[in-house]
Amino acid sequence: MSAGRRMAGEGDRQDARHLAALSPTLAAAVSDACASVSHNLNGQRLGRKGRVTRERIVAAAIELFGDNEEPVTLGSVARRAGLGLTSLYNYFPDLTDLLLAVLEPVLATAESGYLAVLRDRWPDEQLYENCYAFVRSYHAFWARNSQLLHMRNSLADQHDERMMKHRITSTRPIIELLVWQMGRNVAPGQHSTSMASMVMTGIERSITLVTDHELRALVGIPPELNDDRYLRAGASLLELAIRDARGDTA
Known part of the structure; x- marks a missing residue:
């Protein structure tokens, strides 16, 4: 298997793991909320991979909030999601914006x-x-x-x-x-x-x-x-x- 396919497979497992850690109702709310976002912060239209990455970030943040083990920052969310901080900044410019994205499915x-x-x-x-x-x-x-x-x-x-x-x-x-x-x-x-x-x-x-x-x-x-x-x-x-x-x- 090529390195690219291995990395893609690992990313898919990461995506599934974070959503699976949530209740079915909350996981569905995360997917619905992320599906309503059409572009990233660079103005690029989000395809399936982009939407799934956004889901992964939001689900990782919710998981981190539930653990109460460390302060929730953009850096700690990126680490929990298995992404670089630069990748996270493609979707969320600051912590408040990420919190609002997390609050949307939670309040749903x-x-x-x-x-x-x-x-x-x-x-x-x-x-x-x-x-x-x-x-x-x-x-x-x-x-x-x-x-x-x-x-x-x-x-x-x-x-x-x-x-x-x-x-x-x-x-x-x-x-x-x-x-x-x-x-x-x-x-x-x-x-x-x-x-x-x-x-x-x-x-x-x-x-x-x-x-x-x-x-x-x-x-x-x-x-x-x-x-x-x-x-x-x-x-x-x-x-x-x-x-x-x-x-x-x-």
């Missing part, structure tokens, strides 16, 4: 991850149970993707405009569905919209805390303390907000 799994819980109207007599189920599913999504989401939020807090926009955009469907659960329509300045935003901010911040081991240590939360105490508190606050809004529309 939000529907099955937690949004589906919000789409059926919650009956009054089971309101707390449904609020708790939503908060639990949102926490599970964060726990699966904590390093990626913490990095996004950290960059957003540093006024990275692209990350700020992503954070807002990814939260908007949750706010809209919570307002719908309240029996209202979303409108800027409306009390129920503001209430849903405030409650969701509190839920996200508490989940941010319990999924960040360094922050837990700084505020004195012992490792053995069950996260459920915060999840139940968030569910209770959400239940109160929805009951209050539903009472106003009765």
